[in-house]
Amino acid sequence: MSQQTVTPADITARALASFDACESPRLKELLQALVRHLHAFATEVELTQAEWEQAIGILTATGDITTDQRQEFILWSDTLGLSMLVDAMANPSPPGATESTVLGPFHIDGSIPRTYGESIAERPGGSPTWFSGHVRSLDGSPIAGARLDVWQNDETVNLYPVQDPDAPEQHLRGLFETRDDGSYAFLALRPTDYTIPEDGPVGAMIAATGRHAWRPAHLHLIASAPGHRSVVTHFFDARSPHLDSDVVFAVKPSLVRPLVHHPAGDPDAPPGVDGEWWSCETDVVLVPEA
């Protein structure tokens, strides 16, 4: 019998060839590219069997901690920059359009419609922040009836309501429509910097590599309007100390917003606001569909 040895390159060639008969050209392209890059990674770093076993253990632990409420695989994609890379390829923005960024794991379907100027806070606490502006098309024309789906975390507990069993069902989220002149406004809270979940395999990676787990404070929104591409994005608080080191790489310079401080007793305070408050006036610019 032959003593011909099988080299690492032979194995890569065989794995690639195993997909030669795949009838879907796109599936074939994806899997052959996956094999090629996966093998190139393992070959370049000379991955050891012990490291391979650790990797299998990490993937298994990632599966174990993932539930309907906790998506650790997405957290890997986010913290390795893959989510933002896919976003950047999918959503190139022409100059002047509101750029996209990650959806994140805390969006919930089923937020309720709210009226112009309404508060999304369903319990006391936090720093009132008035968001207002217009939704416009790329040529600057206002869009009536555009929809804004907004959500944010709660600075009093540093959590998104979906993470907080004590939060009222509709706390800190809502659906708004622009008025006939394209204007929108709502009363939110000042968002706060927070850490991604640190108790799973991703948190262990962050700790072991000397990274930090912080995300800079932001308001989430999905803006949509008939005849326009929807945009999933954030507005980041310009005062966050973590704008340059977002753990999921989601900051784009065009999405950073100054929040203006107003002292207590300001006669322009939104209805129901007695103490100090903040404001952010910003437009959302959507790209017409081709």
Add this chain to the structure above:
Amino acid sequence: MSQQTVTPADITARALASFDACESPRLKELLQALVRHLHAFATEVELTQAEWEQAIGILTATGDITTDQRQEFILWSDTLGLSMLVDAMANPSPPGATESTVLGPFHIDGSIPRTYGESIAERPGGSPTWFSGHVRSLDGSPIAGARLDVWQNDETVNLYPVQDPDAPEQHLRGLFETRDDGSYAFLALRPTDYTIPEDGPVGAMIAATGRHAWRPAHLHLIASAPGHRSVVTHFFDARSPHLDSDVVFAVKPSLVRPLVHHPAGDPDAPPGVDGEWWSCETDVVLVPEA
């Protein structure tokens, strides 16, 4: 505010730089290479957001089906050729040594010691097959007291005993030691071609890409001896129709063995064998530790 856009290359650069402060040089190397190759893959294929969502769904389903008894992440590694690639890098074999191959998911610790020539079959059925030979060092000298840990599937049900709730506890596995002259022998069954589990995400990939799920028939063994590198390997049945298309790429030419047929009534039949039987005489050659 700036309308400077963030390019895919910017995102890759940021993700790489996030590991610059990692204190472990090896961990830094592994994670930066992982990011570089992962981003190169996504960039090359222009991975869409829908495909990214499918990938997250597949990883989640892989976690959901993985249990203590079923390791779907290893099955991905096996069917994409990664397991054999890591094996080939870890275990280069000098000419004449028994080459390694995958461990596979069906090895169980705690097999019982058995005596020279004993049968590993704990219930009737199957085609008796007499494995015999010597365990030798690379220079040809026999090794006394070398250990062989063997296991195989059952051709009557196409399953490994660990998959078969009706199988006796120690069915088709056992620990053997070589005699003073380095010889070993045991009575096994003729192994059979079988398919990897097809009811999970890996099975769906195999079906969607037009591959088949077969592995060629083989006996598993782990051979070890003091002063020598252990080897995890198979002996493949030369008559298998799947030697050139093993779904996990584990076949090496040097591991293929002819099984010799013996008719019923053969006076050389092993004790207790009445009908036809098979034999395989083969040495196992271990590499001395450096």
